[in-house]
Amino acid sequence: MSTVVARIGKPHGLRGEVTVQLHTDEPERRLAVGAVLETEAAAGSGVPRALTVRSTRVHRGIWLVGFEEVPDRTGAEGLRGTRLVVDGADEAPAEDDADAFAEDELVGLAAVDPSGSALGEVVGLELGSAQDRLVLRLADGREVLVPFVEAIVPEVDVEGGRVVVDAPAGLLDLGS
Template structure:
């Protein structure tokens, strides 16, 4: 995926049999995702319009132009939806998009390298940094103020205080 595009949601499968989809929005206000069209798939596919039909537990119900059957919706389950970074709001200096963290080095308070951020995960209980360690191991760090006290995008680094035994 290009650095010029940011993931703002993903398709979460069919809702019903007429092509409606469950849509997971990562926007602060979930329905705002419809205002960022056109959205793109990682393969370059364009989704030119989205109509929000309602909500269900944990997702929106939507009609997405180009998806007209249950089979179409199911085939696209899990596909990330991206928007051009230039269309997103400018953030204050102390805020950032998760995509800005990918590739940043992570070190402890003493300056020892823990690894490099590979992904920002969220399985429902909060964000987790997936860090590729220097020996190829994967380290999962809760993305909380206590464990990750400093994210310095300008300096290109993250300082973490990992829980005992996690590194």
């Protein structure tokens, strides 16, 4: 199983740098210059199977990464949405963060309200600078973003195949 280190966002500047959404507590180690990271991208996207970190820097709180294989902004644009991954077997279990969940653990879980009534299904996890958000597909097909905080998602039961969502009034009405 692969562990996602970061997801590539938009290009920054003209020299092939990209923004990244971090999925690791160790960005300095995982994104060190010279590190080679495997990629997960859409089939046919032309994204290389691995990228070598050329440079990293933090600009206004956002991590910017350049890769040896991507010399310019055009190449960087093609990386948008690509996941940078490492082999999960190389990962030591994070004993200090029992409440951390990987996206692949959450996708497919049933979303229920506190009384156990079905709301829908978890279809994704969006990482944010302030907080992460679960992407739920409701029974009517709409997708909504739910802040992934204990006050709103008080229970995640991966083995039981469900998450409890105690949404404040109106939250589930804000979908697309």
